[in-house]
Amino acid sequence: MNRDLRKLWLIIPDQLPSVIRRCPKCKEKTEFQNSGKFRVNANGRLLDVWLIYRCSHCDTSWNMTIIERANPENIDKEEYKGFLSNSPQLAASYGSNRELFIKNKAEIMEIKTGYHILETPTITPINKESCLEIQIKNPSALKLRADVMLAGALEVSRSQIKKWFDAGLVIAGQETLLPGARVFDGMLIQIKKEEVIRQELLDV
Structure with a gap:
């Protein structure tokens, strides 16, 4: 892992949230699940992209709008390729x-899940x-403690992470983070x- 470059962490729920909506075929509200597939439609010079959800009872589809009436030139080329190839990462990111x-x-169906x-x-x-x-992307707004997340992701003991927090080594937006x-x-x-913190203490 190159520690000289910033990392981007996308936090993805292990189970993506479903949508509750009225199914025209079932004639009642049902659970629509993320299919992991996109629908891309080019109409002239404008582009539409949807993420497809399917009724868990009858497989009826519902398309959630991702991009609407956009100029293709304004869409990231790699992301566009991801839409066409049904990228699991994109489906998870937009689906959370x-x-x-x-x-x-x-209407989101709340699910308690890992990540x-x-x-x-x-x-x-x-x-x-x-x-x-580490730049964090948490689009699903999962309620996570920074110390617990760092300990798990960096494979560092909770006691060591606590020492980092207690020593003021972990900051966000120029503010020292508390463990919780x-x-x-x-x-x-x-x-x-650590040597930066020691020097700051000497300068006080």
């Missing part, structure tokens, strides 16, 4: 995005005072070098 559910006026982290390398150099920087701090979407976690 609460803002997208709200935009589509979709896993998809790490993507970036080309952003870390701050010279840091030994590790919650993880939020867009959060940048920086783990500072």
Whole structure:
């Protein structure tokens, strides 16, 4: 793992949330599950993309709007390829995005589940005072403690993580994090070098 570059962690629920909606075939509200497949439609110079959900009872489909009436030139080329190839990572990312559910006026079926982290390398150099920087994407708004997440993902003991927090080595947005701090979407976690903290204490 290259520690000189920032890491991007996408937090994905082990079980993606389903949508509760009225099924026209079942004639009642049913659970619609993420199929993991996209529908892409090019109409002239404009592009629409949907994520397909299917009724768990009769397999009727419902399309959740991802991109609407967009110029293809404004869409990331790799992401566009992912839509066409039904990328599992894209289906998981968009299928756990609460803002997208709200935009589509979709009723989410809450599921208590575990999670896993998809790490993507970036080309952003870390701050010279840091030994590790992690940008967090938590689109599903899972309620996670930063110390528990870091211990599991970095394979570091909880006692060692606690020492980092107690020593003020873990910060976010220039603020020192407390052990019980919650993880939020867009959060940048920086783990500072111990010698930097020692020098700061000497300068006080």
